[in-house]
Amino acid sequence: MAEEHKIIFTGTMGAGKTTAIAAVAGKNMLRTEAANTDSSVAKATTTVGFDYGEIALPNGSVLRLYGTPGQARFAFLWRILARGALGLIVLVDNSRPDPLADLAMYLDNFADLVRRGVVVIGVGRSDTHPEPSLDSYYRFLESRQLMLPVFEVDVRESEHVLMMLDVLLSMLEMSDCEDETHG
Amino acid sequence: MGEAAERLEHGFAAERFAPHLFGLRREYPGVIAAQVCTSDGFVVAQAQRDEEAGRRLAAMVSSLHAVGAAMIEDLQLGTYYHLSVEASLGKCMLFAVPGTQGHLLLAAIADSSMLWGQLLSACRTLNEQLAEIAGQGA
Numbered sequence: 367m368a369e370e371h372k373i374i375f376t377g378t379m380g381a382g383k384t385t386a387i388a389a390v391a392g393k394n395m396l397r398t399e400a401a402n403t404d405s406s407v408a409k410a411t412t413t414v415g416f417d418y419g420e421i422a423l424p425n426g427s428v429l430r431l432y433g434t435p436g437q438a439r440f441a442f443l444w445r446i447l448a449r450g451a452l453g454l455i456v457l458v459d460n461s462r463p464d465p466l467a468d469l470a471m472y473l474d475n476f477a478d479l480v481r482r483g484v485v486v487i488g489v490g491r492s493d494t495h496p497e498p499s500l501d502s503y504y505r506f507l508e509s510r511q512l513m514l515p516v517f518e519v520d521v522r523e524s525e526h527v528l529m530m531l532d533v534l535l536s537m538l539e540m541s542d543c544e545d546e547t548h549g
Numbered sequence: 550m551g552e553a554a555e556r557l558e559h560g561f562a563a564e565r566f567a568p569h570l571f572g573l574r575r576e577y578p579g580v581i582a583a584q585v586c587t588s589d590g591f592v593v594a595q596a597q598r599d600e601e602a603g604r605r606l607a608a609m610v611s612s613l614h615a616v617g618a619a620m621i622e623d624l625q626l627g628t629y630y631h632l633s634v635e636a637s638l639g640k641c642m643l644f645a646v647p648g649t650q651g652h653l654l655l656a657a658i659a660d661s662s663m664l665w666g667q668l669l670s671a672c673r674t675l676n677e678q679l680a681e682i683a684g685q686g687a
Contacts, residue, residue, distance in 0.1 A: 398615035
């Protein structure tokens with residue numbers, strides 16, 4: 367039977383959430399961008415509501431992709447958007463001063479999804495900013511008793527975004543199987 | 550000038566908006582708070598004492614406005630004017646300030662003593678005044 371899966375993209379302002387959804391959902395994407403007045407980030411616009419796009423899967427199911435605003439002042443929206451979500455993709459910008467602290471903030475704020483283990487982490491701009499390395503990310507996650515996949519990605523490339531979604535869907539299937547086994 | 554106002558390219562001064570916001574509160578005791586904020590959620594001027602509450606309001610106003618505007622666009626309903634939310638204990642209205650290319654928003658919160666139409670009319674008048682000021686500052 368065809369199903370709908372709600373997936374959340376989150377991460378700091380400029381990490382590429384809108385770009386990632388646009389890369390796979392195409393022209394019919396819904397955007398809620400406003401002119402950016404925060405001079406600390408060189409970006410013309412910023413998402414202040416949410417981005418929305420859809421992908422139809424070959425089996426008839428639909429992935430509903432929601433992008434959150436990045437800034438902490440929009441945390442009230444993070445909680446709203448997380449309701450009913452099956453999985454989370456956290457995009458980290460490796461060019462920022464402390465990407466691991468950024469990651470920690472999103473893991474804390476989406477604790478329910480993190481607890482269920484349905485989270486994929488995409489690290490961007492690692493070509494120009496190789497540190498922290500993927501090993502550092504895995505050590506960081508291990509220190510929080512988390513086993514989550516981390517990938518270096520360029521979210522302008524649809525293949526990279528689809529790969530993260532593929533992995534997330536596989537994790538969801540495994541999670542369902544475990545629930546059935548233990549249920 | 551506040552930090553948020555300084556962020557604006559147009560150089561809108563908070564001092565020029567604030568008297569009009571306080572004027573709304575004086576004229577209509579049912580108005581609990583009034584605020585001008587940027588479309589990306591920073592306070593420009595406000596007539597309320599709790600600054601933290603004002604910052605939270607600015608973020609929510611920008612989100613609601615963006616979602617409302619996106620919905621109007623998606624439904625092809627023309628130009629977005631305002632958004633109103635009514636509850637048992639009060640109501641709030643959000644407006645895009647004309648002439649600011651959607652960069653500035655007006656939000657007004659009122660308790661249940663104020664009628665919806667009364668608030669709408671008062672906000673429209675205020676919004677015209679704000680637009681005039683914004684036009685002078687541009």
